Amino acid sequence: MATKFKLCSFKTCPWVHRAAIVLQEKNIDYEIDYIDRDNRPAWFLAISPHSKVPVLIVDDDTALFESNAIAEYLDEVTLPRLHPEDALKRAYNRAWNDFVPVCSKITHLTDAKNEEDLSKRCGEVRIIFGKLEKALMQRGDGRPYFNGAEFSLTDASYAPALMRFTFFDRIHPLGLIEEFPFVTAWRDALMLRPSVLSAVVPDFEKYWQEVLREKGGWASQFVPGAAAAE
Ligand SMILES: N[C@@H](CCC(=O)N[C@@H](CS)C(=O)NCC(=O)O)C(=O)O
Numbered sequence: 001m002a003t004k005f006k007l008c009s010f011k012t013c014p015w016v017h018r019a020a021i022v023l024q025e026k027n028i029d030y031e032i033d034y035i036d037r038d039n040r041p042a043w044f045l046a047i048s049p050h051s052k053v054p055v056l057i058v059d060d061d062t063a064l065f066e067s068n069a070i071a072e073y074l075d076e077v078t079l080p081r082l083h084p085e086d087a088l089k090r091a092y093n094r095a096w097n098d099f100v101p102v103c104s105k106i107t108h109l110t111d112a113k114n115e116e117d118l119s120k121r122c123g124e125v126r127i128i129f130g131k132l133e134k135a136l137m138q139r140g141d142g143r144p145y146f147n148g149a150e151f152s153l154t155d156a157s158y159a160p161a162l163m164r165f166t167f168f169d170r171i172h173p174l175g176l177i178e179e180f181p182f183v184t185a186w187r188d189a190l191m192l193r194p195s196v197l198s199a200v201v202p203d204f205e206k207y208w209q210e211v212l213r214e215k216g217g218w219a220s221q222f223v224p225g226a227a228a229a230e
């Protein structure tokens with residue numbers, strides 16, 4: 001049995017962020033190993049079937065991959081439970097956790113090739129926010145989190161994308177999330193949650209900006225201090 005869980009990571013990965021939020025919510029002592037994305041070590045490739053992070057090394061025999069499986073496992077073995085007790089609510093939360101991969105459309109706003117492409121991508125994000133708004137309105141349990149007062153695995157699932165959206169929105173205001181008051185309030189609560197803030201590298205917003213600037217794509221012009229694109 002490993003003495004500590006080890007989370008294999010890239011610094012900006014939202015899926016790692018999700019797993020790290022769950023570790024932090026449960027006060028689990030863990031190590032984080034940031035590996036080189038462009039030169040993934042052989043030991044990592046041997047334990048990650050699709051060569052992706054996160055991987056959680058649980059013990060000498062077992063490494064878990066897929067952020068959702070990691071989150072579910074941690075929730076089963078360590079209190080406090082972050083899934084609702086009620087079976088139907090739990091299933092509903094799991095359904096929304098399965099929906100979270102669409103959030104790559106949110107995090108990839110940074111890949112916009114020009115104004116027109118950004119506007120098309122914003123249209124896709126608007127559809128996602130519309131679906132989340134409806135779910136948040138229907139849940140009827142009050143704010144601030146997905147299920148109401150209690151932070152859940154579903155909050156951990158969406159916080160990474162909503163944080164990265166917020167970073168983008170701060171350097172290039174889109175006026176988009178404001179169309180969805182429930183999503184805005186949810187995002188605001190998640191952006192204040194200590195686990196969400198501390199499950200990333202220190203000064204993460206600056207680091208995220210630096211990565212965007214270094215990528216040198218069209219959207220990098222919005223990073224403070226960057227030269228405007230032609
Ligand atoms: N479904 C996976 C997605 C993980 C994922 O896409 N990780 C990215 C980093 S953010 C990755 O490792 N990409 C490397 C690659 O695609 O080669 C999960 O939830 O863990």
